[in-house]
Amino acid sequence: MQNNQKLLLVKLAHTIIWAFFVCVIGYVVYAGIYNRIDATVWVAIGVVILEGVVILMNDGKCPLTNIGARYTTDRNDAFDIFLPNWLAKHNKLIFTSIFAVGVVLVLFRILK
Structure with a gap:
């Protein structure tokens, strides 16, 4: 397999x-906004x-950045990801x- x-x-x-x-981050925000605090949020x-x-x-x-760096000399910020x-x-x-x-939203919900 070639480097590219x-x-x-x-x-x-x-x-x-x-x-x-x-x-996952979106789910944490969602759970905090809509008070859906359960085990899934903590996971x-x-x-x-x-x-x-x-x-x-x-x-x-x-760690994938280091792996990607093995296969190219490009070091722009998105050389290792499609963003x-x-x-x-x-x-x-x-x-x-x-x-x-x-x-913070989740903590607010459980402490309220």
Whole structure:
């Protein structure tokens, strides 16, 4: 398999995993807004926190970024994922903020 094919597989996997986490974060926000607090919300919060720990332990990068870097010299912000460059660049800030709002909403619901 050639490097461009390997990079394509990394980008596909990275994009699918990214979309999964966007959905999970969206679910946390949804649960907080509509007071749908159950075990699923806590699992969702735990999964996102676990992903955050993995990223922190990897110098602030997704491990798939390191894998993708093996197959190209391109280092633009979206070289390893099918996202617009601006979104890839600000991804962690945007979705960490949305996740934090969701967690605050969930905590507000359970403490109220």
